[in-house]
Amino acid sequence: MPVDPRVESLLARMTLEEKAGQLSVFADMVRPFAPDVNPEANRRNADEVIEQVRAGRAGTLFNGVGAAQGREIQRVAVEESRLGIPVLLAADVIHGMRTVFPIPLGEAASFEPELARRTARATAVEATAAGIHWTYAPAVDIARDQRWGRGAEGAGEDTFLGCAFAAARVRGFQGEDLRAPDSLLATAKHFAAYGAVAAGMDYNYVEISEGTLRDVHLPPFKAALDAGALAVMTAFNDINGVPASANRALLTGVLREQWGFPGLVVSDYTADMELVAHGYAADDRDATLRAFTAGMDMSMQSGFYAEHLPALVESGQVTLEMLDAAVRRVLSVKAALGLFDDPYRSLDPVREADASHLPAHEALAREAARRSIVLLKNEGDALPLQGGRRIALVGPFARDVDNIEGCWTLFGDRSRYVGLEAGIRAALPPGAVLDVVDGCALETPLDGGVDAAVAAARDADVVLLAVGEPQRYSGEAQSRTQIVLPAVQQALAEAVAATGTPLVVLLRNGRALALEGAVRDAQAILVTWFLGSQTGHAVADVVFGRHGPSARLPVSFPHDSGQQPYFYNHPRTGRPETPQMSEFKARWREQPNAALYPFGHGLGYGRIEYGATTVDAAALAWDGTLAVRASVRNAGTRAAEEVVQLYLHDRVGSRVRPVRELKGFVKLPLAPGESRDVVFELTREQVAFTRADGSFGAEPGRFDVWIAPSAAAGEPVSFELLPPAASLP
Numbered sequence: 001m002p003v004d005p006r007v008e009s010l011l012a013r014m015t016l017e018e019k020a021g022q023l024s025v026f027a028d029m030v031r032p033f034a035p036d037v038n039p040e041a042n043r044r045n046a047d048e049v050i051e052q053v054r055a056g057r058a059g060t061l062f063n064g065v066g067a068a069q070g071r072e073i074q075r076v077a078v079e080e081s082r083l084g085i086p087v088l089l090a091a092d093v094i095h096g097m098r099t100v101f102p103i104p105l106g107e108a109a110s111f112e113p114e115l116a117r118r119t120a121r122a123t124a125v126e127a128t129a130a131g132i133h134w135t136y137a138p139a140v141d142i143a144r145d146q147r148w149g150r151g152a153e154g155a156g157e158d159t160f161l162g163c164a165f166a167a168a169r170v171r172g173f174q175g176e177d178l179r180a181p182d183s184l185l186a187t188a189k190h191f192a193a194y195g196a197v198a199a200g201m202d203y204n205y206v207e208i209s210e211g212t213l214r215d216v217h218l219p220p221f222k223a224a225l226d227a228g229a230l231a232v233m234t235a236f237n238d239i240n241g242v243p244a245s246a247n248r249a250l251l252t253g254v255l256r257e258q259w260g261f262p263g264l265v266v267s268d269y270t271a272d273m274e275l276v277a278h279g280y281a282a283d284d285r286d287a288t289l290r291a292f293t294a295g296m297d298m299s300m301q302s303g304f305y306a307e308h309l310p311a312l313v314e315s316g317q318v319t320l321e322m323l324d325a326a327v328r329r330v331l332s333v334k335a336a337l338g339l340f341d342d343p344y345r346s347l348d349p350v351r352e353a354d355a356s357h358l359p360a361h362e363a364l365a366r367e368a369a370r371r372s373i374v375l376l377k378n379e380g381d382a383l384p385l386q387g388g389r390r391i392a393l394v395g396p397f398a399r400d401v402d403n404i405e406g407c408w409t410l411f412g413d414r415s416r417y418v419g420l421e422a423g424i425r426a427a428l429p430p431g432a433v434l435d436v437v438d439g440c441a442l443e444t445p446l447d448g449g450v451d452a453a454v455a456a457a458r459d460a461d462v463v464l465l466a467v468g469e470p471q472r473y474s475g476e477a478q479s480r481t482q483i484v485l486p487a488v489q490q491a492l493a494e495a496v497a498a499t500g501t502p503l504v505v506l507l508r509n510g511r512a513l514a515l516e517g518a519v520r521d522a523q524a525i526l527v528t529w530f531l532g533s534q535t536g537h538a539v540a541d542v543v544f545g546r547h548g549p550s551a552r553l554p555v556s557f558p559h560d561s562g563q564q565p566y567f568y569n570h571p572r573t574g575r576p577e578t579p580q581m582s583e584f585k586a587r588w589r590e591q592p593n594a595a596l597y598p599f600g601h602g603l604g605y606g607r608i609e610y611g612a613t614t615v616d617a618a619a620l621a622w623d624g625t626l627a628v629r630a631s632v633r634n635a636g637t638r639a640a641e642e643v644v645q646l647y648l649h650d651r652v653g654s655r656v657r658p659v660r661e662l663k664g665f666v667k668l669p670l671a672p673g674e675s676r677d678v679v680f681e682l683t684r685e686q687v688a689f690t691r692a693d694g695s696f697g698a699e700p701g702r703f704d705v706w707i708a709p710s711a712a713a714g715e716p717v718s719f720e721l722l723p724p725a726a727s728l729p
């Protein structure tokens with residue numbers, strides 16, 4: 001972070017109240033405020049908020065939108081507050097602003113971090129045009145339990161994939177130069193282990209080993225910071241008894257001392273206040289003391305810092321040095337954004353009008369959406385649909401446009417949303433006929449709905465069955481115990497399937513689901529997540545074969561809800577089930593151990609064949625590299641893009657090692673008949689982990705390696721990692 005002399009000069013002149021004000025974030029009640037995002041807490045009206053800005057007691061406002069009014073807020077800060085320090089305007093701009101891109105989990109399915117960088121860039125362009133400097137994104141939480149609703153906001157269950165997407169999103173939001181008017185400050189959140197909440201219940205406690213915390217949950221934060229993110233948001237949960245928002249070991253030990261993070265740490269919404277409810281602080285003042293001294297620089301919405309920090313400094317419980325360090329970080333971030341040079345950056349109503357509808361972003365939304373769709377199965381090449389057929393589009397999502405944006409879309413331009421019916425109608429091949437029937441509502445039956453759906457299915461050559469989770473089943477505070485379809489939709493699916501007409505499921509989902517009955521057994525299944533503004537066009541592109549599906553699951557689809565937390569890279573058990581033996585083995589009575597659809601799985605319209613994985617040498621020297629290869633061929637008649645995945649397994653470790661871990665991937669276009677050799681270079685860094693003694697590094701020994709199309713496919717080959725002193729045989 002650049003050092004700006006204006007920061008020191010301000011610090012020298014600020015009162016304690018003004019310092020606490022720079023560390024205080026309040027809901028932006030001046031501009032149209034996004035409703036229903038957070039619980040009501042400490043809300044002030046517009047006049048009060050402006051007065052706080054004028055008094056230098058509110059340095060950041062969040063979740064308002066609009067350039068013209070943003071300018072006015074900034075004018076008050078710059079011209080009417082005593083020191084003229086510009087305000088920061090923040091918002092939850094997670095996967096699109098006016099143009100809505102797929103939910104982050106869906107986009108992770110593309111296995112294309114570059115795509116995420118581009119959509120984050122487009123998001124930044126639109127958000128900064130609308131008077132926002134700072135986004136509370138990306139969420140980089142690893143979600144190993146699909147009951148948790150906030151998996152929708154991250155990149156799924158895998159750390160390697162999560163790191164790639166975390167970094168890409170930060171680069172996209174922040175752009176090349178943070179000072180540019182279209183650069184958006186990024187926030188890695190929620191620090192830390194928020195995805196590890198017990199039983200997948202949002203805000204619940206976290207009991208976690210040091211090794212899992214360090215090897216699974218922290219790396220995406222490190223990746224985001226290495227990519228330049230200058231903000232981190234704390235998490236609501238406690239970790240082994242210490243709330244993340246007052247966790248000195250994390251906020252100071254890991255972030256500052258180990259990683260040297262120069263940016264700011266902001267609390268999640270009222271997270272400092274919640275230390276009292278946690279029973280970790282006796283009262284508001286104690287909560288302030290604990291959060292602040294642990295390393296939380298900014299307080300969001302509780303008002304605690306504004307209220308208690310000055311007195312805590314006066315009483316000597318908080319040193320002036322500590323207070324100044326936090327204020328210095330916040331002011332330095334403002335300087336890094338160029339706000340001291342141009343406080344009106346990103347507050348340009350002309351640019352806002354120009355950016356209100358950008359066709360290039362709409363095209364990108366369609367591209368991102370179709371590249372996020374996963375084809376789980378395709379029996380008898382049910383897809384793509386060909387020729388002039390009679391198509392019945394059935395289900396509560398058929399006409400719907402209220403459930404395409406997914407969680408965390410506060411400012412989407414609804415007038416441009418394209419639902420399934422509109423998209424499919426626009427793409428109908430000549431001679432094809434489309435019949436659209438809801439069949440049921442999202443959670444309730446419709447009079448005569450099932451009968452109408454069955455009649456339409458009987459008359460059709462194929463049914464596109466649009467079923468899944470309503471949008472509000474995922475996102476914050478949306479945890480589930482049964483990760484299945486609403487019963488009324490399942491019943492609709494059964495009735496439609498009973499007609500015998502081939503069924504193509506267009507699944508709507510914010511998490512992995514446990515598919516059942518007719519939905520599971522359909523001829524073809526497309527996982528369509530929440531795809532955003534261009535949902536209908538993107539689904540039609542894939543259904544009619546204008547675009548071949550190329551995405552892969554970033555989360556394992558289990559057989560049953562009761563298997564959660566269920567993720568592919570689990571530690572080895574001492575009693576693994578074998579094909580020969582399942583008595584007294586680690587297994588469920590009712591369900592197989594293998595996923596219904598594993599992490600990394602997804603089909604295209606080609607037919608991909610993998611050659612054997614080979615290694616160039618039997619051993620990897622401690623400081624060496626080893627090439628791992630496989631040939632991949634498209635034996636089909638249609639073009640495809642294959643996500644070639646590299647997995648590793650450490651046979652013996654000082655801590656029990658995962659059965660497999662993703663360590664590389666590449667997305668390859670393959671023409672019909674085309675074959676390509678894929679090579680991954682291995683070094684010992686890829687097998688490093690938090691060892692039994694707490695140190696991070698590799699352990700010599702034997703490893704298995706796969707180049708495979710999913711976490712459950714392929715045959716491994718093994719190699720030896722030699723100890724430091726040994727030379728290659």
Ligand code: BGC
Nearest residue numbers: 037038092136189268269476
């Ligand atoms: C969420 C954050 C969000 C914040 C501000 C919280 O409830 O956990 O992800 O950034 O609210 O809206």
